[in-house]
Amino acid sequence: MRFINIIKVALRALRRSAMRSILTALGIIIGIAAVIAVVSIGNGAKTQVEASIASLGQNIISVFPGNFTAGGVRGGFGSASTLTVEDALAVSREVAGIVAVSPEMNDRSQILANGLNWNSQIRGEDVNYLDIRIWGIAEGEMFTEADVRNSTKVCVIGNTVATQLFQDGDPVGQSLRIRNIPFKILGVLTAKGFNYFGQDQDDLVLIPYTSHLKRIARRPNLNSILIQAQSPDQMARIQQDVTDLLQQRRNGREPDFTVRNQQELAEAATATTKTMTFLLTVIAIISLIVGGIGIMNIMLVSVTERTREIGIRLAVGAHGRDVLTQFLVEAIILSIMGGIIGIVLGIVSSHLVNKFVGWPVQISTLAIGGAVAISTVIGVFFGFYPARKAAQLDPIEALRYE
Amino acid sequence: MSAVVQLQEIHKTYDSGEVPVHAVRGVTLDIAGGEFVAVMGASGSGKSTLMNLLGCLDRPTKGRYLLGGTDVSDLDRNELADLRNQKLGFVFQGFNLLARTTARENVELPMLYGRRRFSSKEVRDHALRSLDIVGLSNRADHFPSQLSGGQQQRVAIARALINDPQILLADEPTGNLDSKTAVEIMGVFQKLNEQGITIVMVTHELDIAHYCKRNLIMRDGRLVSDTAVAGRLVATAEMQKILAAETEAKLTA
Numbered sequence: 001m002r003f004i005n006i007i008k009v010a011l012r013a014l015r016r017s018a019m020r021s022i023l024t025a026l027g028i029i030i031g032i033a034a035v036i037a038v039v040s041i042g043n044g045a046k047t048q049v050e051a052s053i054a055s056l057g058q059n060i061i062s063v064f065p066g067n068f069t070a071g072g073v074r075g076g077f078g079s080a081s082t083l084t085v086e087d088a089l090a091v092s093r094e095v096a097g098i099v100a101v102s103p104e105m106n107d108r109s110q111i112l113a114n115g116l117n118w119n120s121q122i123r124g125e126d127v128n129y130l131d132i133r134i135w136g137i138a139e140g141e142m143f144t145e146a147d148v149r150n151s152t153k154v155c156v157i158g159n160t161v162a163t164q165l166f167q168d169g170d171p172v173g174q175s176l177r178i179r180n181i182p183f184k185i186l187g188v189l190t191a192k193g194f195n196y197f198g199q200d201q202d203d204l205v206l207i208p209y210t211s212h213l214k215r216i217a218r219r220p221n222l223n224s225i226l227i228q229a230q231s232p233d234q235m236a237r238i239q240q241d242v243t244d245l246l247q248q249r250r251n252g253r254e255p256d257f258t259v260r261n262q263q264e265l266a267e268a269a270t271a272t273t274k275t276m277t278f279l280l281t282v283i284a285i286i287s288l289i290v291g292g293i294g295i296m297n298i299m300l301v302s303v304t305e306r307t308r309e310i311g312i313r314l315a316v317g318a319h320g321r322d323v324l325t326q327f328l329v330e331a332i333i334l335s336i337m338g339g340i341i342g343i344v345l346g347i348v349s350s351h352l353v354n355k356f357v358g359w360p361v362q363i364s365t366l367a368i369g370g371a372v373a374i375s376t377v378i379g380v381f382f383g384f385y386p387a388r389k390a391a392q393l394d395p396i397e398a399l400r401y402e
Numbered sequence: 403m404s405a406v407v408q409l410q411e412i413h414k415t416y417d418s419g420e421v422p423v424h425a426v427r428g429v430t431l432d433i434a435g436g437e438f439v440a441v442m443g444a445s446g447s448g449k450s451t452l453m454n455l456l457g458c459l460d461r462p463t464k465g466r467y468l469l470g471g472t473d474v475s476d477l478d479r480n481e482l483a484d485l486r487n488q489k490l491g492f493v494f495q496g497f498n499l500l501a502r503t504t505a506r507e508n509v510e511l512p513m514l515y516g517r518r519r520f521s522s523k524e525v526r527d528h529a530l531r532s533l534d535i536v537g538l539s540n541r542a543d544h545f546p547s548q549l550s551g552g553q554q555q556r557v558a559i560a561r562a563l564i565n566d567p568q569i570l571l572a573d574e575p576t577g578n579l580d581s582k583t584a585v586e587i588m589g590v591f592q593k594l595n596e597q598g599i600t601i602v603m604v605t606h607e608l609d610i611a612h613y614c615k616r617n618l619i620m621r622d623g624r625l626v627s628d629t630a631v632a633g634r635l636v637a638t639a640e641m642q643k644i645l646a647a648e649t650e651a652k653l654t655a
């Protein structure tokens with residue numbers, strides 16, 4: 001039988017029980033939709049993470065207080081913070097292959113200027129911070145090493161702070177008050193936009209870390225230490241050296257710090273998307289299997305219902321192979337149609353996720369091609385048994401079937 | 403003429419029920435090319451069973467069946483299918499048309515499963531020609547459910563004819579028809595027979611059997627009578643008589 005005729009017969013049979021066909025394809029529809037959504041969300045996350053890794057700066061290693069690698073209770077960032085400025089200086093002095101080290105302080109606080117107030121992030125950093133983060137000054141200038149040495153009350157503000165507090169007029173040269181302490185504004189940073197977590201990176205006030213320690217936080221310990229390595233291939237070695245050095249400085253006490261590289265930070269950042277992707281994958285696999293079994297079931301029903309038809313076809317000269325192809329094609333069409341509906345549904349739901357959950361999504365043509373392939377394979381795999389059953393019918397017995 | 407069909411001590415036993423049914427019990431029969439045979443007999447005497455064996459739809463439990471000289475018991479499933487497709491035309495007792503499929507498409511079916519590939523147009527033309535032979539070309543696009551019993555029967559005949567078979571096997575082709583339509587069908591058969599097709603048909607009606615050339619009678623799975631028909635009826639002539647009678651009835655009414 002010519003292939004076009006086989007398709008025609010298959011479509012007619014499926015149309016005859018349209019509702020049943022759609023319900024049968026539901027498993028495939030959901031499965032494929034989940035596959036498309038998984039890949040879109042995963043891809044979107046990957047692109048974003050890559051972008052945000054790049055925006056962190058190049059070859060970045062961070063040291064946080066608290067130990068996340070040892071077993072037992074997790075301390076969490078900042079709990080029992082014992083990173084000190086001396087630690088940072090020691091790293092800078094003793095570990096080879098380092099471009100820059102910046103001791104970091106981080107607090108939120110209300111700031112006042114111009115009779116307006118705004119809640120913002122107050123970051124204490126060293127002078128080289130902007131170089132590490134590949135960040136530029138839009139207006140004015142960065143504070144100097146002398147400012148760091150003397151804990152001067154100076155700051156550089158992010159674009160958001162500038163627009164919030166100084167709607168008209170140039171902020172450079174003016175001052176703002178943090179916890180009632182006046183800081184002189186030296187410059188305004190270029191706008192960087194939102195990061196992967198949805199945080200506004202421009203909503204910050206940058207001050208020397210020494211000023212932060214002494215005047216804002218009024219505590220001896222750092223929030224973190226930012227380290228930049230010379231090249232990517234030195235990262236692992238430097239990570240190890242920093243760990244060894246800090247451990248040595250702790251004289252055998254339990255490690256109370258964690259050293260992470262950029263890649264690890266990014267991976268931690270995508271943990272939620274990963275969980276979601278995993279769940280969706282599980283849903284996809286389960287519904288594809290269930291969908292396949294549904295197709296097998298309905299094809300078996302169809303073979304039984306159409307026993308006489310099969311008998312007639314065999315009686316007038318159809319080979320078993322013709323009947324097999326007929327039912328196989330029907331199963332494949334059923335699952336491919338499910339696949340196509342699933343693809344559309346997957347694309348639509350990816351966009352909805354993007355719109356309402358805010359996750360970045362990226363539809364991949366590869367995933368669409370893959371989805372079509374998967375549904376074909378399901379059609380063949382689960383359609384084969386019913387089709388073979390039909391092909392093996394005895395013509396005269398099939399004709400007698402009531 | 404040489405025998406196209408040779409049955410030698412053919413037996414068929416059905417084992418499906420509780421007790422085995424010995425439906426055909428040793429039939430030996432030669433049918434030559436160009437013959438027109440009627441098989442008669444009581445209900446349950448094994449006529450349909452014999453027809454299914456002749457039509458290569460079923461295999462005998464015992465005995466030899468030579469079709470055109472070849473032993474069909476040597477053939478596999480697919481070879482039998484090709485035989486049914488190319489050499490044999492079968493008209494079933496209960497039509498066996500595909501529902502929700504037009505008359506034309508029903509007729510096309512054997513051609514679609516043939517060894518040779520035809521274009522859609524060739525297939526359609528053949529089907530329409532076949533429907534024309536049975537006088538149904540004006541109903542080509544009707545579904546079986548929209549056709550009368552007689553018309554469905556004729557679609558089934560057209561389907562049996564589409565691949566130009568050597569042998570036409572018909573199981574009660576006139577069983578569901580009024581006598582006028584039955585004579586019409588016999589007219590078709592006689593015409594086909596004149597063109598050289600060998601015909602074997604089952605019938606209950608003695609007068610229908612008189613359109614054939616040879617009558618067989620079965621009883622309890624055996625052939626009990628085999629006679630040449632004397633005073634054979636000619637369908638065209640009988641049709642004239644029926645039409646004349648009809649007009650007369652109308653005039654007097």
Ligand SMILES: Nc1ncnc2c1ncn2[C@@H]1O[C@H](COP(=O)(O)OP(=O)(O)OP(=O)(O)O)[C@@H](O)[C@H]1O
Pocket residue numbers: 400416417418419423424425443444445446447448449450451452
């Ligand atoms: N599939 C079957 N399984 C078991 N027994 C069968 C089967 N088909 C037919 N028979 C039996 O075989 C015998 C012959 O049946 P067959 O159909 O050949 O009769 P028939 O002469 O065609 O009768 P009718 O004139 O009623 O069509 C009957 O006794 C019937 O019950």
Ligand SMILES: [Mg+2]
Pocket residue numbers: 449450451495573
């Ligand atoms: Mg019968």
